[in-house]
Amino acid sequence: MSDIEEFDPFEDLSDDELDALLAQGAGFDGIDVEEAPAADRAQGFRSGFVALVGRPNAGKSTLMNACYGQKVAITSPVAQTTRRRMRAVVNRPGYQLVFVDTPGIHKPKDGLGSELNRSALSELNDVDVVCFTLDATKPFGRGDAWVAERVKQSSAHKVLVITKADRADQAQVMAQIDAAREEVDFEDVIVTSANERFNVDEFIDLLCSYLPEGPMWFPEGMGTDTTDEVQVAEFVREKVLLHTREEIPHSVGVICDYFERTKKVVRIHAIIFVERDGQKGIIIGHKGEMIKRIGTDARLDLERLFDSKVFLELDVKVKAGWRDDAAQIRRFGYAADE
Ligand SMILES: Nc1nc2c(ncn2[C@@H]2O[C@H](COP(=O)(O)OP(=O)(O)OP(=O)(O)O)[C@@H](O)[C@H]2O)c(=O)[nH]1
Incomplete structure (x- = not known):
């Protein structure tokens, strides 16, 4: 197992460490x-x-x-x-x-x-x-x-x-x-x-025609204040939504915990969280076919977005009941005041 695969922000990190990571932009909106x-x-x-x-x-x-x-x-x-x-x-x-x-x-x-x-x-x-x-x-x-x-x-x-x-x-x-x-x-x-x-x-x-006089809030060329890690997490989640049915889409949360861009390539690791073991099986699919499909589709979108070759590695983990857990919702970046 590589270092990347062993990394799990929910289990291995203290809250302080996670906060420090998030402050660097892992999985959350960056600019106030x-x-x-x-x-x-x-x-x-x-x-x-x-x-x-x-x-x-x-x-x-x-x-x-x-x-x-x-x-x-x-x-x-x-x-x-x-x-x-x-x-x-x-x-x-x-x-x-x-x-x-x-x-x-x-x-x-x-x-x-x-x-x-x-x-x-x-x-x-x-x-x-x-x-x-x-x-x-x-x-x-x-x-x-x-x-x-x-x-x-x-x-x-x-x-x-x-x-x-x-x-x-x-x-x-x-x-x-x-x-x-x-x-x-x-x-x-x-x-x-x-x-x-x-x-x-x-x-x-x-x-x-409705806008008041005001400053340029974002510099020209900045299209969104969303971080690369948030874009990755969202694009991966979208592919899960497109390829799965019934309760799975609502149970899925994604976090991108590794993002490295060099001149030639973008290396990414993301974790797909679900709520039950059975859901994990569905996301992985028979002989890993489903996770492969999700990964390929997400990678193609991300290559367009980053205009670069992308290596995308995905893991699937179970986090029971996260949708009713305020701390977990916050960690995914889905809280109202994020
Ligand atoms: N035919 C048609 N379908 C559209 C159009 N705009 C959106 N859709 C479809 O409507 C569905 C929902 O679109 P979204 O943009 O995800 O809707 P949303 O309001 O952001 O949805 P939530 O995230 O649930 O709040 C998707 O399947 C879209 O492809 C349109 O102009 N024409």
């Missing part, structure tokens, strides 16, 4: 926006934060990626894919928009679910614009009304964003708009399809 470098800008520069909120699966992450022009947040058909507030910076001449993708707001079934809700709701008053994302293909339900009620209480500008218009007819879209408008007095409504890039640029222009 408050301390982000603010470049001097000519007067009239406008900037601000835009939160995408809505039910799980509404298409928030896909829309943010489309606005950014590259994959920064993972997406999947599995509800509650997003567990971290991911930020993506979009620059336009005279403007800087910082998108904040939030976890889908839902009725929580465990500690993790409650934490995800807290994380999403905490953004509502911390941003300049709140975008209520509403899936055009699903009828407006009680869950949507609940989210709408929270949006209504936000002091930010409010925009209704209908998503997945490519899969809905006009009557469905109109019904969604009418239902949402019954709940909230939106300042604007826009119908989009991230998949077909329909109204994506128009959406960005619309958001820019």
